[in-house]
Amino acid sequence: MTKATKYPGVKYYESTKRTTRVKGKTRREKCFHIIYKGPTSPSSSIKKNIKEKVGWESESVSAESSRDIRGQILANIRMGEGFQSLKEKRAIDQAQRDATRIEKEVEERENMPFDALAAKYIEWAKDNKKSWKDDQSRYMHHIKPVIGHIPINNISVLTLEKLKKELKRKKVLKGSRKATLSDATIKHCLVLVRQIFNKSRHWGLFNGENPVRETSNADRKFLKTEDNKRQRSLSQDDAKRLLEEIIAVSIQTHNICLLSLHTGMRMGEIFKLLWQDVDLANELIQIRKPKNNESRQVYLTPQLLKMFKSISSKGYARTDLIFKNKSGNRIYQLSDTFNRSVNKLGLNEGVKDSQNKVVPHTLRHTFASWLAQQGETLLTIKELLGHKDISMTMRYAHLIPDQKRKAVLKMASNS
Numbered sequence: 467m468t469k470a471t472k473y474p475g476v477k478y479y480e481s482t483k484r485t486t487r488v489k490g491k492t493r494r495e496k497c498f499h500i501i502y503k504g505p506t507s508p509s510s511s512i513k514k515n516i517k518e519k520v521g522w523e524s525e526s527v528s529a530e531s532s533r534d535i536r537g538q539i540l541a542n543i544r545m546g547e548g549f550q551s552l553k554e555k556r557a558i559d560q561a562q563r564d565a566t567r568i569e570k571e572v573e574e575r576e577n578m579p580f581d582a583l584a585a586k587y588i589e590w591a592k593d594n595k596k597s598w599k600d601d602q603s604r605y606m607h608h609i610k611p612v613i614g615h616i617p618i619n620n621i622s623v624l625t626l627e628k629l630k631k632e633l634k635r636k637k638v639l640k641g642s643r644k645a646t647l648s649d650a651t652i653k654h655c656l657v658l659v660r661q662i663f664n665k666s667r668h669w670g671l672f673n674g675e676n677p678v679r680e681t682s683n684a685d686r687k688f689l690k691t692e693d694n695k696r697q698r699s700l701s702q703d704d705a706k707r708l709l710e711e712i713i714a715v716s717i718q719t720h721n722i723c724l725l726s727l728h729t730g731m732r733m734g735e736i737f738k739l740l741w742q743d744v745d746l747a748n749e750l751i752q753i754r755k756p757k758n759n760e761s762r763q764v765y766l767t768p769q770l771l772k773m774f775k776s777i778s779s780k781g782y783a784r785t786d787l788i789f790k791n792k793s794g795n796r797i798y799q800l801s802d803t804f805n806r807s808v809n810k811l812g813l814n815e816g817v818k819d820s821q822n823k824v825v826p827h828t829l830r831h832t833f834a835s836w837l838a839q840q841g842e843t844l845l846t847i848k849e850l851l852g853h854k855d856i857s858m859t860m861r862y863a864h865l866i867p868d869q870k871r872k873a874v875l876k877m878a879s880n881s
Contacts, residue, residue, distance in 0.1 A: 468499070473533040475501045486523050497522050498529060500536040505543045505550050518552040580621060580662075581614035583671060587662045596799045601658055608633055608647070608655050618666070621677050626656065650820070698822045699835035704813060708824075711807040719803045721773050722789055723829055729764040730833035730851050733826050737797045742784040746774060753852065762852045800826045838865035 468479045480494035487493075498520045503513040520535060521527035535552065542548035549555040584605050591598035605614075612629045613621060633652045637644045660678035667673070700708065705727060713720035722736055735753050743752050749766040766774070777788065791797050804826055808814055813824045830851070837847050844866070848859040 471498075471529040471532075473529055473536075475536050476529055476532045477501065478529070481522075484522070484524075495523050498527050498532040500532050500539075500552065502536055502540055502543075505546075516551065520552065577617050577619075578671070579615050580618055581610060583618060583662050583666045584610065584614065586669070586671070587665050590665065594798065600654075604651070604655050604658055608636070608651070609659060613659075618663075618672055619674060623677055626659065626677055629659070630656065698817075698824060698828055699832040700813075700824070700828060702836075704811075705829075705832060707811055708807060708813070711811055712803055715807070716801055716803045718789060719801045721777070722800065723804065723826075724773060725770060726826070726829040727833055728767045728770050730830045731764060732830060733800055737787075737789060739788045740784070741778070741782045741786050741788060744774060744788070746771065746778070762849065764850065834859075834862050835865055838862040839867075841867050 468477045470477055476498065477500075478496040478498045480496055482494070484495040485492050486495040499517055500520055501515060501517045504516040506513055520532045535555070538548075539550060539552065539555070543550050549558055588598065588602050588605065591601050595601065609629070612632050613625060616625060630652060633647050633655060636647050638647060656678060660676060663672060663676040663678065667676070709720055709724060709727075712723055722733070725731060725736055726733065729751065731751075731753065739751070743754060745752065746766075749771060751764045751766065753762050753764065782788075787796055789797055808824045817823050834847050834851055837850070838844075844856065844859050844863060847862055848856055851859065853859050
């Protein structure tokens with residue numbers, strides 16, 4: 467039953483279930499309400515009585531505080547401004563709390579040290595990358611000491627220049643002697659910084675531009691992958707032996723390697739490949755999101771047609787990945803079956819230069835080398851590989867039969 471207080475428009479009722487202690491005595495808890503005439507609506511000149519619950523005594527609500535709220539609402543209705551109901555007041559209060567919370571979160575995010583982003587990235591990498599230990603080691607030994615403490619919003623191109631200079635001067639033990647870090651190691655460190663920022667943007671922890679992407683042209687050239695410098699290619703016999711060794715262990719790994727060897731596709735492009743990208747009728751594959759953001763087509767050899775038809779006979783959806791891991795998800799790294807097969811055949815035996823070792827990228831390099839050796843033009847090779855710049859394709863020029871010499875000899879034989 468609602469009871470009046472000594473204040474106009476303020477009433478309360480006593481709960482039959484809730485109690486409170488006042489001056490050492492237990493009694494039923496009071497819940498306070500206010501009653502007032504609301505503002506005139508546009509469709510009617512009659513003011514309606516409004517009743518709103520203010521709250522319980524245990525929520526620090528009293529007859530006096532209820533009176534003050536009611537008085538402020540009535541004053542606002544007369545002035546035509548501010549909150550004109552308790553509901554509006556609560557909405558405004560909540561909006562202010564939300565704004566304060568968001569402002570605090572933004573401030574905390576802006577002042578978050580790079581180390582916090584890196585820790586989250588490495589935790590993610592443990593579940594998603596076989597090479598997570600390499601990332602962790604590079605970060606802990608090379609990156610963290612230089613920029614780990616810096617707030618993420620303060621990391622700029624100049625900060626990365628400082629990191630690069632520090633790494634170039636750094637001495638590490640190589641066997642029994644000290645030596646500077648290799649360009650490849652420095653490159654991997656900068657790539658790791660880039661990946662950490664990219665993931666942090668995806669997670670909503672960083673909203674700015676990736677500072678690694680804002681580097682100069684010279685830095686972009688420095689950041690090009692080490693694979694782009696590889697010189698090793700396989701002979702027809704070695705490629706055949708390698709594929710035979712792999713298929714004895716893993717048919718899927720064999721199929722991935724065959725696809726790279728016969729099309730020059732990058733491993734990342736193969737791992738993203740969907741059935742809708744493969745056109746068996748026209749014997750081609752559409753690469754929709756290649757490394758250089760320029761779509762291209764590659765063409766299926768008879769061996770690849772046979773392979774795809776064999777796989778497709780098991781049934782698939784157009785949007786399915788062609789190659790999946792054991793969990794049915796996307797692959798991020800070629801199976802260790804490849805490296806074990808390379809080692810078993812001794813293809814890297816005695817090879818000390820990492821650029822000349824057989825790695826998965828060697829299959830793409832072999833595809834281009836074979837094309838050059840059979841006399842295909844650099845432009846054809848460039849388009850099939852999806853190179854952004856012809857300069858990247860020029861490394862295969864020395865493999866192309868000497869057309870100029872042939873032209874001179876042909877002229878001489880006709881004179």
